[in-house]
Amino acid sequence: MKIQANLAIGGGLTALALFVGVFGPWLAHTDPIMDANLMNAELSPSAEFWFGTDQQGRDIWSRVMYGAQISLTVGIGSQLINTAIGTTLGVTAGYWGGWWDDFVNGLTNLMLAIPSLIFALAIMAILGPGLTSLMIALGLTNWSYTCRISRAQALAVRTQGYVQAARVLGYGDVRIMFTQILPNTLGPIIVIATLGMGGTILAEAALSFLGLGVRPPAPSWGSMLSDARETITTAPWLSLFPGLAIFITVLGLNLLGDGLRDVLDPQSRSRR
Amino acid sequence: MADTDLLAIEDLAVHFPVGGGMFSQPQMLRAVDGVSLRIRPGESLGLVGESGCGKSTLALSILGLVDPTRGRVVVDGTAVGTDTDRLAVARTVQMVFQDPYASLNPRQTVRRTLAAPLRLHGITNSGEVADRVAEMLRQVGLRPDQADLYPHEFSGGQRQRIGIARALILKPKLVICDEPVSALDVSIRAQIINLLLELQAEMGLSYLMISHDLGVVEHMSDKVAVMYLGRIVETGGWREIFERPRHPYTRALIAAIPDPLTRALGREKAHGEVPSPLNPPPGCTFNPRCPHAIDKCRASPPVLSPIEEGHLVSCWRAEELSTVRA
Amino acid sequence: MSGDMNLLEVEDLRIELTADNGRYPAVEGVSFTIARGETVGLVGESGCGKSITALSVMGLLRHPLALAGGKIRLTGQEIQDLPPAEMRALRGKRIAMIFQEPMTALNPLKTVGRQIAEMYVLHQGANWNDADARAVEALKQVKVPAPERRARAYPHELSGGMRQRVMIAIALACEPDLLIADEPTTALDVTVQSEIVDLMKELCSAKGTAILMISHDLGLVTDICKRVCVMYAGRIVEQQDSEMIFNRPQHPYTQGLVASLPRLGMRARHGRQRLTEISGVVPGITAYPDGCRFHPRCGRKTEICEKVAPELTPLADGALVRCYHYG
Numbered sequence: 001m002k003i004q005a006n007l008a009i010g011g012g013l014t015a016l017a018l019f020v021g022v023f024g025p026w027l028a029h030t031d032p033i034m035d036a037n038l039m040n041a042e043l044s045p046s047a048e049f050w051f052g053t054d055q056q057g058r059d060i061w062s063r064v065m066y067g068a069q070i071s072l073t074v075g076i077g078s079q080l081i082n083t084a085i086g087t088t089l090g091v092t093a094g095y096w097g098g099w100w101d102d103f104v105n106g107l108t109n110l111m112l113a114i115p116s117l118i119f120a121l122a123i124m125a126i127l128g129p130g131l132t133s134l135m136i137a138l139g140l141t142n143w144s145y146t147c148r149i150s151r152a153q154a155l156a157v158r159t160q161g162y163v164q165a166a167r168v169l170g171y172g173d174v175r176i177m178f179t180q181i182l183p184n185t186l187g188p189i190i191v192i193a194t195l196g197m198g199g200t201i202l203a204e205a206a207l208s209f210l211g212l213g214v215r216p217p218a219p220s221w222g223s224m225l226s227d228a229r230e231t232i233t234t235a236p237w238l239s240l241f242p243g244l245a246i247f248i249t250v251l252g253l254n255l256l257g258d259g260l261r262d263v264l265d266p267q268s269r270s271r272r
Numbered sequence: 273m274a275d276t277d278l279l280a281i282e283d284l285a286v287h288f289p290v291g292g293g294m295f296s297q298p299q300m301l302r303a304v305d306g307v308s309l310r311i312r313p314g315e316s317l318g319l320v321g322e323s324g325c326g327k328s329t330l331a332l333s334i335l336g337l338v339d340p341t342r343g344r345v346v347v348d349g350t351a352v353g354t355d356t357d358r359l360a361v362a363r364t365v366q367m368v369f370q371d372p373y374a375s376l377n378p379r380q381t382v383r384r385t386l387a388a389p390l391r392l393h394g395i396t397n398s399g400e401v402a403d404r405v406a407e408m409l410r411q412v413g414l415r416p417d418q419a420d421l422y423p424h425e426f427s428g429g430q431r432q433r434i435g436i437a438r439a440l441i442l443k444p445k446l447v448i449c450d451e452p453v454s455a456l457d458v459s460i461r462a463q464i465i466n467l468l469l470e471l472q473a474e475m476g477l478s479y480l481m482i483s484h485d486l487g488v489v490e491h492m493s494d495k496v497a498v499m500y501l502g503r504i505v506e507t508g509g510w511r512e513i514f515e516r517p518r519h520p521y522t523r524a525l526i527a528a529i530p531d532p533l534t535r536a537l538g539r540e541k542a543h544g545e546v547p548s549p550l551n552p553p554p555g556c557t558f559n560p561r562c563p564h565a566i567d568k569c570r571a572s573p574p575v576l577s578p579i580e581e582g583h584l585v586s587c588w589r590a591e592e593l594s595t596v597r598a
Numbered sequence: 599m600s601g602d603m604n605l606l607e608v609e610d611l612r613i614e615l616t617a618d619n620g621r622y623p624a625v626e627g628v629s630f631t632i633a634r635g636e637t638v639g640l641v642g643e644s645g646c647g648k649s650i651t652a653l654s655v656m657g658l659l660r661h662p663l664a665l666a667g668g669k670i671r672l673t674g675q676e677i678q679d680l681p682p683a684e685m686r687a688l689r690g691k692r693i694a695m696i697f698q699e700p701m702t703a704l705n706p707l708k709t710v711g712r713q714i715a716e717m718y719v720l721h722q723g724a725n726w727n728d729a730d731a732r733a734v735e736a737l738k739q740v741k742v743p744a745p746e747r748r749a750r751a752y753p754h755e756l757s758g759g760m761r762q763r764v765m766i767a768i769a770l771a772c773e774p775d776l777l778i779a780d781e782p783t784t785a786l787d788v789t790v791q792s793e794i795v796d797l798m799k800e801l802c803s804a805k806g807t808a809i810l811m812i813s814h815d816l817g818l819v820t821d822i823c824k825r826v827c828v829m830y831a832g833r834i835v836e837q838q839d840s841e842m843i844f845n846r847p848q849h850p851y852t853q854g855l856v857a858s859l860p861r862l863g864m865r866a867r868h869g870r871q872r873l874t875e876i877s878g879v880v881p882g883i884t885a886y887p888d889g890c891r892f893h894p895r896c897g898r899k900t901e902i903c904e905k906v907a908p909e910l911t912p913l914a915d916g917a918l919v920r921c922y923h924y925g
Contacts, residue, residue: 161375165438168335169389170362179388183379266422267378322787427879457643457880458814459851459895462858462873469872484788491860491870515866526862528792530821532844533863541796542789545759561789 007259013252017245020065021072028062045237052237054227060237063219064245070220072249074135074204074213075197081139082200083193086146091177091185093147094154104151108144116141117206124212134213138200146192153185160184187261194257198250221245278446278478279311279334283343286329290550299550303329305502306343308576311495313445316472316479318493318510320486320525324549326502327482331448334480336361348445359393366439368468370451372431376423382409382434383419386441393442404441411474412437413467429460433467440471448480453488465491486529490514498522501549501557504576508583518585518593520562556588564589603674605775605808606632606655612667613650613659615883624663624883625651625832632776637802637809639819639840642829643880648812651829652778654678655810656695657685673775691721694769698781700761704753710764711737711749717771736767740797759790766798773805780812795822816855820844828852831881831891834910837918848919851876851892890921898923 020027045052051060093104111119120137127133157163158181166176205222207213214220221242228238284307289298304326311317321327332338333345336352344351348364369375376385386405395401406416412433423431432452439447452468453461469492472479483489489496490510497507498521506519517523524542526534542561547553556574559565568588576586587593613625625647632638640648653659655670657680670678677688689695697703705713714736715729724732730749737745740763753761762782769777779798783791799822802809813819819826820840828836828849836849847853857874864871878895881887887894893903902922910918 161369161371162377165367165369165375165435166377167337168362168365168367169438169442170359170392172358175392179380180377184377265379266381267424322789429879458816458855459643459858459876459880462860462875463877465860466873466875485860487860487862487864490862490865491873511866514862524789528788529817529862530792530795530815531817531861532820532841533861541792543793545757545790546787 006255007263010252010255010257010259013248014256015252017068017072017249017252020068020245022069024065024068028059028065031062044235051241052235054224054235054238055231060224060241063224064221064241067219067221067224067242068245070131070214070218071201071204071222071246073131074138074220075201075249077135078138078142078200078204079193079197081136082143082196083146083189085140086143086192087150087182087185087189089143090147090150090152091154091181094151095158095173095177095181101151104147108147111141111144117203120203120207121210121212124207129212131214134204134207137207138203142196142200142203145196146189149188149192150185153188154181157181157184183264186264190257190261191254194250194253197253198246201246201249276312277310277346278313278315278348279309279480280346281307281309281330281334281343282346283308284330284333284340284345285342286326286333286338287341301550302502302552303549304333307499307502307504308343309497309504309507311446311478311480313478314472314476315495316481316493318481318483318489318496319499320484320489320496320522321499322484322546324501324546325499326549327499328450330499331367331450331480331482334446334448335365335367362389362444363393363442364444365446365448366442366444367448367450368432368436368439368452371455372428372435373423373455375435376431376438378423381420381422382414382437385423385434385438386419389438389441408437408441411440411471413463427460428456429463432456432464436464436467436471440475440477443475444477446478446480448482450482451484452481454483454485461488468492486514486525487531498525501546501552503557503586504584505558505586506584507576508580512580512583516580516583518579518583518590519558519587520564520593521558524561556586564593604631604671605634605636605673606810607671608651608655608668609671610668611651611654611670612665613647613654614664614666616662616664617884620884621666622884622886623666623832625654628668628829628832628834630827630834630837632808632810634775635803635806635808636825637811637823639811639813639823639826640829641813641816641819641826643814645831645880645883646829647832648829649780652695652780652810652812656689656693656778657682687721690717690769690774691772692774693776693778694772694774695778695780696762696765696769696782698784700758700765700785701753703765704761706753709750709752710756710761711751714749714764714767714771717768721772732771733767736771737764739770739801740764740767742767758786759794762786762794763797766794766801770801770805770807774807776808776810777802778810778812781814782811783818784813784815791818798822816843816859817861828855831886832883833891833907833920834918835892835920837910837916839915839917842915842917848913848917848924849892849921850896850898850923854895892921 051064053059089104093101119141123137123140124133127136163176163180166180202222204213204220205226208220208223224242225239232239284304286304288301288303290301291298307330319327333340336354336356339353352361383405386408387401390401390404405419409416409419414430414433453464456464471477481489481492493510496510496513497504498519500521506513506522513522517526521542523540527539527541540563544561553560555570555572559569574586574588576584579585579590609629611625611628612623614621615624628651630638640651642648650663654665659665665678669676711730711733714733715726718724718729718732719726734745734749737749742748742760742763783794786794811819811822820843823840826838826840826843827834830851836852844856847856854874854876858876860873876895889905890903890908893899908920908922910920912918
């Protein structure tokens, strides 16, 4: 019962976010960049401007619709990179142990010690600005939690009898990691990946704000949110609607992640 | 080595470095320290010992998962180690694990658990794979239509049947059974013991039966070896070991069984606990716990030597003690 | 057993398990008595209700398990409804318990000497100096070598056998009337197990402590206890003197258990024979069958076994059996 609800609501919200991401430009009323009109600055939500307007009189509804594309691309893209790096390092470190484990642990601690935004800044400086480099920069700097968690899981699963049995049956290390370890560590990894997405959407804003991400007039949820900081008391809708968009996306992905984890676990699948 | 031996272990020693950091020397753990054993085709060897005696390390070396520090393990004519072809070893030696809950991957159906090893070993025809899985399930007393269920849908006894099926699907010659019934409910154990004996007769298997339950070992074994701190202290046929035990440790194991039936066999107990294998006592390693220890036992280690036909004991006082009723 | 007041009387105990969609009887109609200094065993497989019966005597049942009926009397006083504070005062002082895994029952952050001393401070109002000295004495009693040194050790510095000795020292510190031992030696090596059992027997008989021993090992229980109750699926199916249970089991389940065990010495006497199997599996609490709960696995079942649960039938020598076709 509960599983179905998670999956349905999470799936629904995620589908909504993706729909907006793909079809946003058609849903927008106006051009999000060009239609600045200082006459309409900071209007509160109305029949004409559903979500109100910003300091430069641009329609927030349209900007949220357009912004979905950038935010979702960066969020999903960089989380995919993060999860791939973190899981690979974590699972191999937990499974093999020894000097490789020490090395990965050291690397993880280093990543945790350096503020990831500064690290991302450095990478952006090398790669140059742009959407792709933004995705790579955020993807290379936020894998330490995934790595920690998957290492701990792999350590626990490694000692299980079925891993030993696979070894006795002649499975190689890589095959054991893919068929025995990874499926049994996936649950928490999915949760971390979806939880982390909110963070990367906001980090994109910070980097864009510094001029390294998407060029300022192009809208993204994160940059809209950071632009709206000064007016949060006078014109709350400026921050409310992009914030809501991030909230709904992250909530949807979290519920979907939870639901997927349960569906992937045969034990909870047949439990009633 | 006789040509007929399926397993021949000759003076095997496996030592591991333990601990040791940047500034300290690692200590040597002598997990297995000079063990010789052999098993013929179709024969069962019972291996008895308490925690830390080295039986698990011994099992790992037979599976080619650790390398000997000294001596060698020959399985079916091939010396095994970590550089031996893993697939070849896997087709000869398999293992049944103690805990039927931890030893099955919770995310794989029974079919996948049994079919994946077949595919790995080159049987790719899906009809043949399905047939062999179904046949194997029947042999261990499960229905072929249960193949698409997950482990948690089975009881402990059924899971152990699946574990046995997995060990036998590659048709090995030697099966290491590591405490195969001790994690099961008492009323289920007989089913699994009977099944293992039936399969042995059907498939001509050899067993290395690792157990601390002497009743199970007596019931299932042709020969018995008693292991203590990395060494074999007594070995012989099951009758010799259980009717005329000579080593004080074997006698202590028998005396420790809380069964009215064995109370008649005497109450010659060991005291204290198994010392750390990192720091074994000098002389006979059993001397601090032995009720019969003399100065000689503390000074030099005894050698495993024959006391009657096919019965070897490693004890300085074995001759004298044989007159004392165990 | 004399007509004197019993130390412990458990009468018609019922423990219910609250699961997703209902309440199920995990233990039902369990009654037994323990006289002062007597040793009684509860034997059964995992899930038969033996451990939760013991926990209910300690007042330690927690959700989803709850007492749903019956009486527990300690020297005549009903204790099943005592307020938590009074129950706490009883625990340790009059009823003590030791568990299977001493590592989890001991506090890893305190020395074992302190943990024993706490019992004297808590239950007897001793001051810490005296209590520490008595703790060393208690360690000596459970035959821990070098007790002064070991008193200052932390649990992880001791071996499994030593830890269980410490548990026994804690349990017996206040000389309780009843010691409940739940699989106290299952996690230990066989030779160590037998030493711990001997120690328990020796100390309890010296102090006149009664023992309620919980185990899946019929041999172990008969070794320690004078009387044995065999439990199956939440009910006591047979109660016998220890000497008789191996030689003259009455209930088909007990008979099956005894016959299915490969016991050392059997092969030499009778040759290798196929072990008698008990077919089927132990039912789960939420799926207990109607009538006699053993009937789906029983070779003697008749129509009535499937419908009406048998009552306990008294036999000679105070033995009891819950079966229509016993013997």
